[in-house]
Amino acid sequence: MSRSYYPRICGCYYTQEVNNRLERTYLPQVKLDAHITIFSTASRTVLKQTFVNRSKDKPLGEIRYAFPLFDGVGVVGFKCEVDDRTIYGLVKEKAEARKAYEEAKAKGEKAALLEQLPDMSDVFTTSVSGVPEGSSVLVTITYVQELKHDAEVDGVRLTIPTHIAPRYGSYPGNSIDSSTVNDSNGISITVDISMVEGVPIKKIISPSHPVEVALGSLSTSTIDEDSSMSKASASLALGTTQLEKDFVLQIVAKDIGIPQAILETHPTLSAQRALMTTLVPKFNLKSAKPEIIFIADRSGSMSGNIPTLISALQVFLKSIPVGCMFNICSFGSKHEFLWGKSKLYGQDTLTEASKYINSFGSDFGGTETLNAVKAAVDIRHKGLPTELILLTDGDITAQQQMFDYLNEQTKSGDIRVFPIGIGGGVSSALIEGVARAGRGFAQHVGNKERLDGKMVRMLKGALTPHIKDYQLEVKYEDDTVESVAESLRTRLNFEDLGERNTKKEEARYPLRDKPISLYDPNTKEDKENEDDFMMDLPQLDRPKLMQAPQEIPALFSFNRTSVYLLLSPAASNLKPKSVVLKGTSPQGPLELEIPIQIQEYPDEMIHQLAARKATQELEEGRGWIRNIVTDTGSRVKDKFPAQYEMIQKREAVRLGVEFQVGGKHCSFVAVEANEAEIEEQRKKALEHSINKGNSTGAQDEGNDEWEMVEETRTEESFAPGSEVAVRNKQLV
Structure with a gap:
């Protein structure tokens, strides 16, 4: 490893040819605005980046900007506005997204790409093509994250990174000298906090920056709205801050450390549900002497x-x-x-x-x-x-x-x-x-x-004893119990896999009556791409209960841990009642049963947090794939050691695309060609909403209101970064 620091990867720039060589020119103004909405122990952030092409005589072929995000966030929305044209991003496999972007750029179309840097899950880059002279570009990124427990104040801790620290070692790419990009207006930050009704917010402080705090209302509240001690807002006292150190906010609220389990129904994916279990154990086990x-x-x-x-x-x-x-x-x-x-x-x-x-x-x-x-x-x-x-x-x-x-x-x-x-x-x-x-x-x-x-x-x-066998179970209303471990047993249909490969070979090399010539001038090189290789991988059924993290980490007294379950449509007929956490300590068995709260309105925030947690585990070599057991009792990792890494990548891509969450293997691409795909998804979402209404029959008047909200959501749910009525409903 190199024994020197590489410069900070930051700044907004474009490349141009000078004296037969490509040089970078930095745009002088970058405006950043962050609006964060905290729901109990999770948050949604809308980050707006404004770039300006001050050139009067030429358009910019491409501008790029690198920026930091806190590790583990799920980027769930991306859109780009150039003058009066807005293009919306969709999550695609990384290479596919890059290809779509390059094709649009070659045609001179407006396009944008959002990628996570290789081996750096907390650094992202935005690329925008087709920026006319004298115009500004507004890039809006939406991401969700679970908030850390802050032991100092016994509350939750929000961190907004405002710069990318220099890192030791050689970076596998081009870096940018931070000394050239200090002409920034800084960042403005506004935070709205909503706790469960009846859970008052005690205090909000920032150890990093001076802030103004308003208890009882949100920044978006009107004068006529009733105040609530479960709501508050905070903003930078000076309006903006320079990009020199992370912004930290600590929120203290009553009873925020109580374990809870929340079940969410997805608004557009049929019969798809997700469960977030927040564990804050309080136990008095005898301390170890490690x-x-x-x-x-x-x-x-x-x-x-x-x-x-x-x-x-x-x-x-x-x-x-x-x-x-x-x-x-x-x-x-x-x-x-x-x-x-x-x-x-x-x-x-x-x-x-x-x-x-x-x-x-x-x-x-x-x-x-x-x-x-x-x-x-x-x-x-x-x-x-x-x-x-x-x-x-x-x-x-x-x-x-x-x-x-x-x-x-x-x-x-x-x-x-x-x-x-x-x-x-x-x-x-x-x-x-x-x-x-x-x-x-x-x-x-x-x-x-x-x-x-x-x-x-x-x-x-x-000093907490090492407990190695934590398990999560789900209890249903019919008193059946299902463990996550049992749901990891899957059937691999090797006959189907073999038949599929045989048909593929026959299509490529059909049987002939005559011998094949060993020299055919018309023969072209047969290149097999990654998609072909992916087709050869064994097909896995996603578990009925997919847990993230797959292995429940060590639990520590007064330290919050969130565990997610994605309940597949195959479990849609079951009504979860509670979750049960079990383990074995040196002093005896441990058990905690948590009743499940069902969200009144569909949303996708818990789904997105769960999907990001699951894809991150797959990216880091862990996750549900590692523990999948075939019907013969062997693990997939042992049966397919050569293909195991590609299987992990494929499943990470499937999750990212299905739940529209970016990551190492998935990127957001915004191109004009997305419009047709977005419109098709809107139609499917609307059909799902109508079918759901027909299947439930006559409902009370309260549900009539939801049908209108649902219709509004389906029109906007594929316009990332939008704030619709459903978002403002009580999450927890």
Whole structure:
């Protein structure tokens, strides 16, 4: 790996030929506006980017802009407005989307493309073609995300990244020097918060920026609307902020930590439902006595974060219970341990460790995080459960290598990894990805932000016994019970697969009465594309209950975890009543039953969150495919090792396209040719709405109102970013 930082990938630019070479020219103005709507513990963000072509004499063939999003978000809407023309985006397989965009660009048509950067799930690029001279371009992106639990205030935490931090390592693409793109007006941010009616909002604070808060109403509320303590809004006190550090908002509300399960019906996909289960366990299990290894980033990028790093480690050291083993690893381009092996916690070792921490500086060079983690795993005491606490600014590019290594090392359940993002501009893709692969949970701590509560709760999580068998079950109204594990058994029809391949070969090479000539001048090279290869893969039926994350992660007291279930149309005749979480602790069995709340009105937010969680797992080498068991008892991964990666990609694409959620393998493309496809989808949605009304027979007058709302939605549901009446109905 390169031992230098690559520049920030940001800025709006176009390329032009100068002296027989292509050079980049940056557009001087980029305007950003973000409107966030928070529904309890999830949010929907509408991000508007305005670009201006100030040239008076020529159109721009293409402009590009890279921007950050928080890891794990689901991009669910994309549209582009150039002058008086609006084109709407649709999710397609990445190569197909790129092809459609390039074809439209070659024809001189207005087109736009939204892609996730390779190996960086928190960086996206927008490309827009056909921008006339003197015109402006407005790109609107809509994304959804689940909000993190904030241990410091015992509430939810919203993070809006406002710049892309430089990252250590070689990036597999072209980067842009950030020094050329500082002429920005910054970003304006408005946040509307809606909790469940009867759940009052206590306070809203921002540790990163000065904000103005209005309790009791939304920014969109009129004077005549009744105020509610379950609603609030916040905006930047200065109107805008420069793109220099992440925007953080903390929301504290009463009883926000109560476990809940919400069932949502999709507004346009027939008989499709999704369930979001929010788990906030409160249990008093006897604390374990594990080995704890702190892995502290002392690379050059940590120069402004060292005081926060030292403070965090000192809080940890003073809170470790007697009987634990511990050690400290410092890393950068190199790494070193305080001791060759972890030592028992006591006054002498505490004094030695505190003295070592106080000597820290950002003097270890680059950021070779993976090597330090590997070294910590190698020197651990194999007979003890091990907790690795990684403190870093998260600025590396080779993230997938880290995830793959941790997936392998933690699958036994003996090792967990708890990452802490230090300072502003932390790579959420790395921090959150490490937490998922490491079966721990992540925390973010900004400079000058209170950290005692977060560090103590993370340490409490590390001391929680390792429980390896969490399972989720669904209880129905007819008292039947279905487990997610059982739904992963599938039938692979190998006869159909063989017959399909045989027909394909016969079509390509039909039987002949005469021998085939070994030299035929008319023969053309037979190129097989990826679509042909995909057709050869075994066909899998999606489970009746598809869970994301597929393996329920370790649960920690007072730390929120969301688990999603996509209920296929095959389960449409069943009415879920409750979900039951089970597990086994050293002190005995664990069980929690949560009644299901059914949303009054159809929506797709939970579906989109579930689909993004599921596709992200597939992108990172995990997910439901890994645990699929055939009718012969073998796993798909073992039966088809060569094709396994392509099977994962295919299923990620299927989910992305079905639920219109972007990701690593799916992109949003906005071209004029989309209009016919969008119109066809509108017709299907309207037919579904009409058929649904006919099948339910006479309804009360309240449902007449819904039919009108549904019709409105079907007209706008494929115009991403629009806010229709259904969106404003109570989500939870």
